[in-house]
Amino acid sequence: MRTDTVIRTALGAVGVGFGLWGVWLMRDFSFEQLLSTGIWLAGGILLHDAVLAPLTVALGVAASRLLPGHYRAATGLAFLVWATLTITFIPVLSGQGGKPDNDTLLDQPYLISWLVLTGVLAGAAVIAAQRRKRRVTRPADADAG
Amino acid sequence: MRLPTVEDIEKRIPRPETFTSQSRGTRLTTRVGTALGIAFLICFLTGLWSHFQYDPPSWLPIGPDPTQLYRITQGTHVISGTAAVPLLLVKLWSVFPRLFARPHDTTKRGLLLESLERASIGALVGSSVFMLASGLLNIVQWYPWDFSFRRTHEAVAWIAIGSLLVHIAVKLPVIRRAFAAPIDEPGDSDEAIARASDTTASDTPLEDQPDSAGRRAVLVGTFASAGLAVLLTAGQTVPFLRKVSVFAVRDGDGPQxxxxxxxxxxxxxxxxxxxxxxxxxxxxxxxxxxxxxxxxxxxxxxxxxxxxxxxxxxxxxxxxxxxxxxxxxxxxxxxxxxxxxxxxxxxxxxxxxxxxxxxxxxxxxxxxxxxxxxxxxxxxxxxxxxxxxxxxxxxxxxxxxxxxxxxxx
Structure with a gap:
């Protein structure tokens, strides 16, 4: 056997073993716990493949039809940063979690920070798009400068 | 009017070639995926360590030194998990068209292998989303589920790392090829993209292509996002970031x-x-x-x-x-x-x-x-x-x- 085949077979075998060990660790879970775990496992796939990803594709198509060409790269990148950070911060933005008698967690003005983040990224996208427009329409100036 | 046949429906389901964004590609996927794999490995090892610190096994005498050890391992655990969220989202975005790939080997053996690979990817995606979502919710003490966080987060971690190893085993040749070429060179090695350029090139308005973000820019944006996610939250454990981390669950203040x-x-x-x-x-x-x-x-x-x-x-x-x-x-x-x-x-x-x-x-x-x-x-x-x-x-x-x-x- 070639080295590559050996490495791939070993990786695959260890991987299957790890996965089975994970399932084994759940052997004494109650039906209720297993059901809840299953819902969260399948729910993550569904949420991404049926909601987030199609929404992103739809926004991309809409942006490519509505926005002038020099805006597309900048808005695409700004959207990448904005969307991934927003999803990362959903727990603190949600208003859920914590305990009413404990003010040492969730103790910052998250919504204001998120509005600032959104504004900064939108501003950065506009500035980058305008600079790109100048580069594309007046290449002679850029060369002269 | 006739009822739609299976073929009619099949025609309406998108194919990988339907997605014309040139920002996607195997070279981008591989680089983001490698960073994500490293983040997951750090999470996995520091997570196992945390379980050892809760219940020290007899063969591993965990003692009082170094004083700050658990602070560092667990801080790193949550930081790498936070960084993994943008990485996972971009990784999934970059391969989304592959969800619609039709089996290219229609022999019985080919279909079986393809189903197994699809199952391993299902386990990987489901467990990855599970780990990051449950971890992020746990740090704000929000538990919208009926399982024990500690035990389930551990069990699913083994499934995540196991299916990741299987995924790496399957993709190893693709990963090698993708790293061999510079990320922004035209003509990504992804076979779906390669086929797309044969069949739909004429449908894609050429003047649009240079306007979309290049793969290198997407990669830089992804790492910037992961870095920002860390800077904006890590102050809950890294003292000099306390004022910067405006999205941290805790600002470090409290009575006394x-x-x-x-x-x-x-x-x-x-x-x-x-x-x-x-x-x-x-x-x-x-x-x-x-x-x-x-x-x-x-x-x-x-x-x-x-x-x-x-x-x-x-x-x-x-x-x-x-x-x-x-x-x-x-x-x-x-x-x-x-x-x-x-x-x-x-x-x-x-x-x-x-x-x-x-x-x-x-x-x-x-x-x-x-x-x-x-x-x-x-x-x-x-x-x-x-x-x-x-x-x-x-x-x-x-x-x-x-x-x-x-x-x-």
């Missing part, structure tokens, strides 16, 4: 300059903790019971040490603690300082009402029954009248509102 995980009220400890008749019971190895009130504890020789509270939620902060070494207290019953000690709290609600102090911690004089925090008497929510503080221990094992110490025979 230290945050609280569980208040006396939610632990159901208020009444007993404030009872003026409080006495600490100490049970020796031979069954001897002695009682000490707070004044008697204060009259014993005190020590002051700077030690962190480091929680599983990934926040931590150093504080100055003053109290009596546990070894000195159990010595009053004639017990050997090299003894395991069981600690019982007054709390009536929630987990960790008792904890075990292994002998290796007890014999270290920095393992104290603390009476003061940052120069003041402990506040109620920090464990008044007395609490355990020891070096290198997860926060939940730093038992508050202590009522009884039992030396294990």
């Amino acid at each position: 300059d230290l945050p609280i995980n569980r208040t006396a009220r939610s632990a159901g400890a208020t009444a007993s903790a404030l009872d003026p008749a409080f006495v600490l019971e100490v049970v020796g190895a031979d069954g001897t019971v002695i009682s000490l009130d707070r004044e008697q504890l204060k009259a014993m020789p005190q020590q002051t040490h700077r030690l962190p509270i480091a929680c599983v939620e990934g926040w931590s902060r150093n504080a100055t603690w003053t109290g009596v070494p546990v070894r000195d207290i159990i010595a009053l019953t004639g017990a050997d300082p090299r003894s395991d000690v069981k600690v019982r709290s007054m709390q009536t609600r929630g987990a960790f009402a008792t904890s075990e102090l292994p002998a290796v911690f007890v014999e270290d004089d920095r393992t104290m029954l603390a009476l003061e925090l940052n120069g003041q008497a402990l506040s109620l929510d920090h464990g008044y009248p007395c609490r355990i503080i020891a070096p290198n221990r997860p926060g939940v094992l730093q038992t508050k509102w202590v009522r009884r110490l039992e030396v294990r025979a």
